[in-house]
Amino acid sequence: MADFGFANFGDDDENEEEEFDFKAQAQRDGLIFLVDCSKSMFDKEDIDKEEEESHFQLCLRCAKTTLQNKIISSDKDLVGVVFFGTEESENPSDFKHIYVYQGLAQPGAEQIQDLEKLIKGGMKSFEKKYGHNTAYSLNDALWTCQNMFANSSQKVSYKRIMLFTNNDNPHAGSPQLQRQAKTKASDLNETGIDLELMHLQKPNESFDVAKFYKDLLYSADDDFTELADPAERLDELLLRVRSKDHKKRALRRIPLSLGPGLELGVGVYTLVRSCDKPSAVKLSRNTNEELKTHSKTYLRETGEVLMPQDLKEAQTYGGKRISFENDEINQIKNFGPPGFQLMGFKPSSLLKKYYHVKPAQFIYPDETTITGSTTLFTALLKKSLERDVTAICRYISGKNFPPRFVALVPQEEEFDEHHVQISPPGFHVIYLPYADDFRKVKFEEQPKAGTEQVEKAKEMIKKMKFTFNSENFENPSLQKYWRNIEALALELDEPEEVEDFTLPDDERMLKKAGEAVEGFKDIVFPSGYEPGAKKRKAGGATGNAAAKKAKTAEASVSVDVRKEAEAGRLGKLTVAVLKEIVKKEKISTSGTKKADLIDAINDHFGL
Structure with missing residues (x-):
């Protein structure tokens, strides 16, 4: 019988997010890069500059960077690359001038290396292998992408096509081809496929969306809005982000009970969680x-093989092993159905910072479980903010999970200057400690700083203040790990250098607060003090060695060597004392080990 640890029961709460993420990963996102391969996409503003990229190379670099990001962030997603406007054709439907360069598949090292070779090859290499032809049909290109999603062996939850082009009026001389493309775009929208335009501007020309793409991207019922700046959108695609992507889904959907017969549905979300290295395979x-x-x-x-039904859990109590059936264990663990149970309200000022014993969560109304939850949730949030109170609830997060007391801290919706939401309305779920969790810490009495020292410290801190945002700092350990994996997979000579943003900027700190720091050191620390230097003991190493040697000599004098040898107690003396005795008695010895010294002393006294 396995030992059933009651001390650990309920700890599954720590792993609930991992279990949830594992299930959520079954839903994949699909992305297809649809790239215009017209000759104008290969033009450069300055022909003499070889290092300058054409629009086509920029598009491929966006695809390559996206693949590199996907491998780390969400490797289950599917990515494909399709060219249109090529002389060569390769697609399942045999459309002319449409070339499926990379099918819809999970990102891999081979795809990234192929894109890298094509980027370096340039226009000459592309013309030789694929060529250019303007007799393409944008309808056929969109149809090819739609078929790729439909024929995918993997289930795709979110489908998206990113169209890269610098031609704002394709098929200008063929209203029929334009009409077909607009009809196909409408079909994509109805089947749940998003079409996103990445418009690139030709040198000294503007991209007029109203000529053609307005009707392609917006239906008659939609309000036409200005497209995002292409430079900003490209920067987003070209940004290397080596971090795991966690889907923005509710961790669980459970009821919040305000009293008998009054419940509303809420979704529980995790706003911040640690990002660990993936487990080895x-x-x-x-x-x-x-x-x-x-x-x-x-x-x-x-040696008999045991089946699950042959196993029982046990707990040792009073020297006896008490066994439990599975039903009994479930009954011991069960404290009631999952959900929040309102216990009452407390002023927000009573919630102390040290009450935060584990990462907080966030709740938001959920209409899918109980209709009318949003209205009741909004009323509760509004009154909590008006009265500056915090709701105290009993929280059971899932089946067979222990109950916890939590504080629901209200948060008001916030917008920036562009009226974009930066803080959602809802409640932060703060886990509260039990009485058993509090510890009594003994603090040693320390000398208190004087008024002048406190003022100097305030001046130093004021000058070293800066705006901190966790999103500006990447984990150097994770970044180094991913860069090394990437270098091995892509067969690079060496990994990219990692910039550790957690290291202090000594130069900037010295520039901003150098005088204040020196003033603080002069008034607080003694003259000649060096921060981080090891403190030397009085007398130094030489004094310690001399004192130790004097102590050994004193011990050898006080010992009656013959008496100790006759009693057989020489083994209790230290090697240093034995050496001092041998030196004092002028005894010859063949070795310096303890046994050799004892033998020499015994021989000297004829024992």
Whole structure:
């Protein structure tokens, strides 16, 4: 019987997010880069500059960067690359001048290397292999992308096509082809496929969306809005972000009970969570294929294989092993159905900072479980903000999870100057400690700083203040890990250098607060003080060695060597004392080990 640890029961709450994410990963996002391959896409503003990129190379670099990001952030997503306006054709429907360069698949090192070769090859390499032709149909290109999503062996939850072009009026001489493209765009919208235009501007020309793409992207019922600046959108695609992407989904959907017969549905969200390195995968030494682990439990006495129903949990109590059935364990763990139960309200000022014993969560109304939840939730939030109170609730997060007391801290909706939401309305779920969680810490009495020292400290802190935002700092350990993995996968000579933003900017700090820091040091620390230097003990190393040597000599004088040797107690003396005795008695010895010294002393006294 396995030992059933009651001390750990309920700790599954710590792993609930990981379990949820594992299920959520089954839903994949699909993205297809649809790239215009007209000759104008290969033109450069300055022909003499070889390092300057054409629009086509920029598009491929966006695709390459997206693939690199997807491998780390969400490797289950599917990405594809399709060219239109090529002389060569390759697609399942045999459309002319449409070339599926990379099918819809999970991002891999081979795809990234292919794009890198094509970027470096330039226009000459592309013309030789694929060519250019303006007799394409944008309808056929969109149809090809739609078929790629439809024929995918993987289920795709969110489908998106990113169209890259610098031609604001394709098929200008063919109203029929324009009409077909607009009809196909409408079909994509009805089937849940988003079409996004990445418009690129030709040198000294503007991109007029109203000529053609206005009707392609917006239906008659939509309000036409200005497209985002292409430079900003491209910067987003070209930004290398080596971080895991967590889907913005509710962790769970449970009821919030305000009293008997009065409930509303809420979704629980995790706003911040730690990002760890992925777990290692065991591979076969011969085939390099992933290994699957199968475990079996054997009875120690007979070697018989035990089935799950043969196992029981047990707890040792009073020297006896008490066994439990599965139903009994579930009953012990069960404290009631999942949900929030309102206990009352407290002034927000009573919530102390040290009450935060674990990461907080966030709740938002959920109409899918209980109709009318938004109205009741809004009223509760509004009154909590008006009266500056915090709701105290009993919270059971899931089946067989222990109850916790939580404080629901209200948060008002906030907007920036562009009327974009920066803080959503809702309640932060703050986990409160139990009485058992509080500790009594003993503080040693320390000398208090004087008024002048406090003022100097205030001046130094004031000059070293800066606006802190966690999103500006990447985890250097994770960044180094991903860069090394990437270098191995892409066969690079060396990984990209990691910039550690957690290191202090000594030069800037010295420039802003150098005088204040020196003034603080002069008034607080003694003359010649060096921060971080090891404190030397009185007398120094030489004094310690001399004192130790004097103590050893004193011990050797006080010992009656013959008496100790006759009693067989020489082994209790230290090597240093034995050496001092040998030196004092002028005894010859063949070695310096303890046994050699004892033998020499015994021989000297004829023992």
